Amino acid sequence: MKKFNPNTLARPSVLQLKPYSSARDEFEGTPDSLVFLDANENPFPTDYNRYPDPHQKHLKSIIAPLKGVTTDQILLGNGSDEVLDLLFRAFCVPGKDQVITMPPTYGMYQVLAQINEVACIEVPLRSDFSMNASAVVAAVTPQTKMIFVCSPNNPSGQLIEPESVEFLLQSFEGIVVVDEAYIDFSNSPSWIAALGRYENLVICQTFSKAYGLAGIRLGMLFAHSSMIDLLKKIKPPYNINSLTQEVAVQRLQNTDQVAREVALICSERDRLKTVLKSLPWVKEVFHSEANFLLIRVDDAAKRYRQLQDQGAVVRNRSGQMHCSETLRITIGTPQENKWLTAWMKNC
């Protein structure tokens, strides 16, 4: 097992800080017989007059067995955005430290780096969207705290080769963050299974894609418990509200339904891929293990406009590295996909 002590990498100010201790931290448990006069809440019931559980115990107790982790290996955030931001704030000293990203990839890593005044070193993927692992390792400096791997990647839809991720985990002394927002649409296993082998591994997943709950804003981070402890020190105490916790618990009671939707989205993806390949103006349909397809077309701006005129909004990704003349299309319902392909045949 690769040993790693997050405290040697953390910002000195984070190590020193004494976390805010909320009323519900100091007194745990909520037996009905107790009278709660500790948090300045309004005592009259509205269903939501009480602060939410800052540790999300019930929700984590359902997530843990589902993901094959223990509850102390889970951090929940207000979307993946929040858990990613917490990583920056825990480990990167503004104006000094660096992270590495591999464009074309999810834009939020770069935005969060900028917000936190952290330099973002870009080591592009190859033009076939595979990772150039030796170039990534060559770009590491003593100031490099994190490397972001998005797999399956957005916008390509492709999985990043496991051997390359493994190489980073072995050769990099900092944190390897694997963003698995789309892992449920892939046939490949999650990196969660490797948590026991690598203490410098962090995995992010989300309720926004396969779970169909983008509106509740719930992101998950899985890591060694020492990493989770450090991140918990700086998270806002009540970052997951009661409504979000309730809705997530309900949805997790119906994972069969989630699995059915994911299977349907995947079969629709493969069907749509076949249709797209037959269109004369579509030059390439990239392999996808996500709930979207990246396609290369003759004229992306023109095709984007045509589709919008007909009522379909897709994403023009032509401005991204290696993505000239590409559109990214999210897989809709079977009915929506039928309309889309009918419109596309008229373009």
Ligand SMILES: *Cc1c(COP(=O)(O)O)cnc(C)c1O
């Ligand atoms: C959609 C997406 C997310 C999800 O972010 P949330 O803040 O959880 O909604 C995370 N990472 C990638 C790569 C995504 O495409």
